[in-house]
Amino acid sequence: MKIVAQVKLMPEADQAAALRSTLRTVNESACWVSAVAFERGVPREYELRKHTYAELKARGLGAQTAQHVIKKTRDAYATLRANIRAGNLGRPGSKRRRKAESKPIAFRPEAAQPYDDRCLSWQYDQQTVSIWTTAGRLKKVRFACSPDALRMLREHRKGESDLMERDGLFYLIATIDLPEPEVFEPDGFLGVDLGIAHIATTSTGYRAAGRGLNRHRKRQLDLRKKLQAKGTKSAKRLLKKRSRKEARHAANVNHIVSKTIVTTAERTGRGIALETLTGIRDRVRHRKDQRTTLHSWSFHQLASFVEYKAKRAGVPLVYVDPAYTSQQCSECGHIDRKNRIDQATFACRSCGALMHADDNASHNIGRKGETVWIAGRESRVPATP
Known part of the structure; x- marks a missing residue:
């Protein structure tokens, strides 16, 4: 079973500035990718990459980060379509649905950005992370979590982690893949x-x-x-x-x-x-x-x-x-x-x-x-x- 562990980052002042600038840059780039996707009728991810990847690299994003920005944008449109199909945005022609369909999806400046193991590495014994930013690789960024969360991170962390800012604080949302115990036969x-x-x-x-x-x-x-x-x-x-x-x-x-x-x-x-x-x-x-x-x-x-x-x-x-x-x-x-x-x-x-x-x-x-x-x-x- 998959759960998430929220890890609080405790960066120094210069590290916090770099993380904040990185989130602003990647989300501004995601808004630009979203506008391109909307203009071209939301093409498939591979086709969208052909129209946007070079420009994202020119904006200072690394190769992996550019890929994640494109995928994040494409996933946002997939979620929007699923909500429309499920009727969560109202009936066809409703004000809320027209508003959602009439403009590109926008990303908040502090919205979460996914990181894979090429852009983010964990040092569990030191309780630090090394993370990519637009100002270069930040090393020895301290984090805090409970002992139980640290154990799960060490033993069961798997896949991407999301960097996000909330109320001026930075967090990493890590995916934990726990083995499921066998369900017992209940007595009532x-x-x-x-x-x-x-x-x-x-x-x-x-x-x-x-x-x-x-x-x-x-x-x-x-x-x-x-x-x-x-x-x-x-x-x-x-x-x-x-x-x-x-x-x-x-x-x-x-x-x-x-x-x-x-x-x-x-x-x-x-x-x-x-x-x-x-x-x-x-x-x-x-x-x-x-x-x-x-x-x-x-x-x-x-x-x-x-x-x-x-x-x-x-x-x-x-x-x-x-x-x-x-x-x-x-x-x-x-x-x-x-x-x-x-x-x-x-x-x-x-x-x-x-x-x-x-x-x-x-x-x-x-x-x-x-x-x-x-x-x-x-x-x-x-x-x-």
Whole structure:
């Protein structure tokens, strides 16, 4: 399985200036290549190289870097076409789709630039890298990462690494190719109900409250409103500084919750069952004052964290249809909309079972997970002689 490790570079002042200048140069060149590709109808990579390679070399780029700039540009157009085909940019003729199709793709000055092993080498013992720049090869550029990330880099790093700048700091995003452990045969499934009031509720009784995260988001939203209304230079500077604070906090909470879920499943020998929530924002109807909360809900990120952590641990994971999981009684199976009294309370009108609504839904999801696992498992009936 492939994951990424984020490594923070700690360059000296002159090294930082060279890295910054390099990113500006390669992204300006990528914008020029993008304009050529757009003018010529986005040709294949080999044909695009014939029209741009010589000019990129004349701009001071090395041979490998020029190739990467061309490939990066071509990949960006491939991604754009895939999004158009999938309908992610709206229907044909929509304003958003017309805007995307009417001009060349542009690259930010600090956008990521891929480096292969010819342009970048790692010295793990010294925790330094040697990296190509437009000012020449920089050697002994220090980097910092956790001991676990350093071990994975040393043992499993493979392929390209991306250099990027964010908030004045430089990072290398390295690809790690980890061997996948064999998935064990589960003894039942741990159902996970995702929500807003409670981020996640499992059928084992674990409940991750969302109150703290929702309060944090409310504070950030109120602060953004005040700073945007003020509109001064210092307010704009503070807005930029805090732009990703909420996202970082939410990602940290999701990492903690997902690790707890996967660790519990691994310890108890169970699999994990998650709801398929694709398109939930289009299906669910909320009042106007609730829409911000719904669209800030990072359920997809939490599910992806659970998925890759489960894969690393060899824990089976299945996705189930969430239909009626909140209306069905986990004790007797009776389905009725009136079973759900309010957001937190479930009371079965058939057998009288009374429990927390999220607990009930998690048990239903876990039971569906077992059904999905059995249905997808290979038949173990001996072959007829």
